Amino acid sequence: MDFHRISQLPPYVFAEVNQLKAAARAAGEDIIDFGMGNPDSATPAHIVEKLVESAQDPRAHRYSTSRGIPGLRRALAAYYDRRFGVEIDPETETIVTLGSKEGLANLASAITAPGDIILVPNPSYPIHPYGFIIAGAEIQHVPQGPGRNFLSDFKRAVETSDRPPAAVVLNYPSNPTAMVVDLDFYGEMVEFCRAKKIYILSDLAYSEIYFDSPPPSILQIPGARDIAVEFTSLSKTYSMPGWRIGFATGNKDLVYALARIKSYLDYGAFTPIQVAAAAALNGPQDCVDEIRGLYKRRRDVLVQSMASAGWDIPSPPASMFAWAPIPEDFLQLGSMEFSKMLLTEAQVAVSPGIGFGEHGEGYVRIALVENEQRIRQAARSVRKFLASDPKQAVAS
Numbered sequence: 001m002d003f004h005r006i007s008q009l010p011p012y013v014f015a016e017v018n019q020l021k022a023a024a025r026a027a028g029e030d031i032i033d034f035g036m037g038n039p040d041s042a043t044p045a046h047i048v049e050k051l052v053e054s055a056q057d058p059r060a061h062r063y064s065t066s067r068g069i070p071g072l073r074r075a076l077a078a079y080y081d082r083r084f085g086v087e088i089d090p091e092t093e094t095i096v097t098l099g100s101k102e103g104l105a106n107l108a109s110a111i112t113a114p115g116d117i118i119l120v121p122n123p124s125y126p127i128h129p130y131g132f133i134i135a136g137a138e139i140q141h142v143p144q145g146p147g148r149n150f151l152s153d154f155k156r157a158v159e160t161s162d163r164p165p166a167a168v169v170l171n172y173p174s175n176p177t178a179m180v181v182d183l184d185f186y187g188e189m190v191e192f193c194r195a196k197k198i199y200i201l202s203d204l205a206y207s208e209i210y211f212d213s214p215p216p217s218i219l220q221i222p223g224a225r226d227i228a229v230e231f232t233s234l235s236k237t238y239s240m241p242g243w244r245i246g247f248a249t250g251n252k253d254l255v256y257a258l259a260r261i262k263s264y265l266d267y268g269a270f271t272p273i274q275v276a277a278a279a280a281l282n283g284p285q286d287c288v289d290e291i292r293g294l295y296k297r298r299r300d301v302l303v304q305s306m307a308s309a310g311w312d313i314p315s316p317p318a319s320m321f322a323w324a325p326i327p328e329d330f331l332q333l334g335s336m337e338f339s340k341m342l343l344t345e346a347q348v349a350v351s352p353g354i355g356f357g358e359h360g361e362g363y364v365r366i367a368l369v370e371n372e373q374r375i376r377q378a379a380r381s382v383r384k385f386l387a388s389d390p391k392q393a394v395a396s
Contacts, residue, residue: 008133014355017339021349032378034366035349037175037320039239041294044287047238050279054272064268067259068096068247072274075281076232076247083207084217092252093225095259096277098269100205100231100246103258104169105131106265107201107229107248110257112137112166119157119168119198121150123353123360125175128203140165143359145177145323146314151188158196167199173206173215176356176365177323178316180210186218193227199254200228205246208237208288210318211296219250229254236320238280239291245269245277295320298368298375305379310386313366322366324350327386335364345388346381 017035024031054060067073073090080086088094097103104127112118114136120129122141129139142157144150158165170189172181193200202218218228233246248258268274302322303315313324326338333341335352342348342364351367353360370378 005134009130014351016336017343017349017352020340020343024343024347029347031343031347031349032370032374032381033349034368034370034378035351036369037236037367038369039236039241039320040369040371041239041291043240043243044238044280046283046287047240047276047280051272051276054275057272060271060275062271064271064274066262066266066268068094068268069271069274069278072096072278072281075278076249079281080217080219080249083214084220086217086219088219088249093255094247094249095255095262096268096274097231097246097248097258097262098266099235099244100203100233100248101127102244103231103246103248104128104201104203105134106261107254107258108132108135108137110261111199111254116166117161117163119154119165121169121171121174122358123176123356123363124169124171125203126356128169128171129357137166141357141359142168144174144179145359145363146325151185154189155192158192158198164196165198167201168193169201169203170218171203171205173210173318175206175319176321176351176353176360176363178319178321179323180212180215180318183216183220186216186221186224190218190221190224190228194223198227199251200224201254202228202230202250204230205233206236206319207232209292209295209320211292211299212317215318225250225252227251229258234277234280237288237291240277240280243269243273243277245273295368298370298372301372301375302366302368302379305376306382309379309383311382320368322368323353324364324366326362326364329386331362335361339364342382342385346378346385348378348381348385 073094076094077088077090080088108131112135116137118132118137119140121144142154218224229250235241306313313322316322330338335354339352351365353363
């Protein structure tokens with residue numbers, strides 16, 4: 001049966017690579033998997049202990065609240081104060097989400113009317129465009145990446161649009177490109193979007209995974225809360241991806257709209273998870289430094305070992321990803337075929353850039369989710385693969 005909303009979604013680009021990966025593993029092959037951004041380190045012990053402690057209370061097993069427990073919203077407000085110097089009203093300017101992905105998708109449903117124009121970077125994390133496509137919006141893609149000026153392209157897209165756009169999605173540090181921006185960028189975006197009455201939805205999921213300067217928040221810009229809401233997550237910061245805890249913070253109208261939608265859809269995350277999340281935000285932060293250091297070491301090993309193997313990969317300034325240009329001798333294959341060959345010939349799995357949008361072609365995304373020994377092992381396999389003849393490899 002052809003369901004209308006499902007028919008609006010293209011075939012899952014990563015499915016072919018995932019099927020090859022599953023088949024290789026079923027055949028006993030050792031696949032070094034850089035494909036999915038799925039943190040592999042353990043959640044810090046004090047957070048897990050708080051979860052266990054809270055779960056012992058029978059009262060915690062009742063329905064929670066879709067807006068999030070007050071203590072967790074206060075903890076998020078305290079985080080914004082100490083990290084960004086931004087005061088947040090925990091009652092009206094933040095809401096707990098089941099990860100930033102759920103929050104983005106439900107806000108898209110809350111604020112989008114059929115036919116609304118939404119501007120989205122390309123390449124981008126799939127929920128950024130498809131959350132709005134599912135909600136009935138029309139997407140206009142704004143190219144981003146090395147050699148592009150997103151601000152200029154964004155303004156041009158707004159000025160040439162046949163109808164005023166309703167919103168724009170931002171994501172810095174970026175998944176997949178790992179690009180970062182500064183406060184000047186956000187200041188110009190806020191000034192322009194306030195004048196044009198365009199909402200800004202900022203995805204700041206990688207706010208604490210950085211290797212140079214700490215990424216800023218758009219809410220640091222005066223007047224940003226007139227039009228902007230920001231999504232954050234504990235998934236990467238505290239290695240809590242399966243816990244599904246995130247936040248939407250900022251503009252009261254957007255937070256209220258998301259709260260209204262969520263009140264019909266869920267009762268919030270399991271209360272002990274929320275209690276443990278508050279302990280993560282309020283507790284010692286040396287674990288965040290350790291997680292950040294882990295990704296930095298992996299980044300450095302990846303860049304150095306792949307360079308020795310003949311693959312020059314720019315060193316990402318933030319996020320848990322490297323945005324790697326396909327080696328020139330293999331560029332004509334395209335990112336999908338290159339990813340498939342890398343898997344079958346070198347037993348190394350990556351994500352094809354085309355899966356993040358047409359402007360992702362020519363790149364693959366490498367997630368820093370294997371340990372340093374495995375990264376070096378992958379580089380040795382890649383060295384042998386790159387020394388092969390691309391045409392002969394395709395033929396085989």
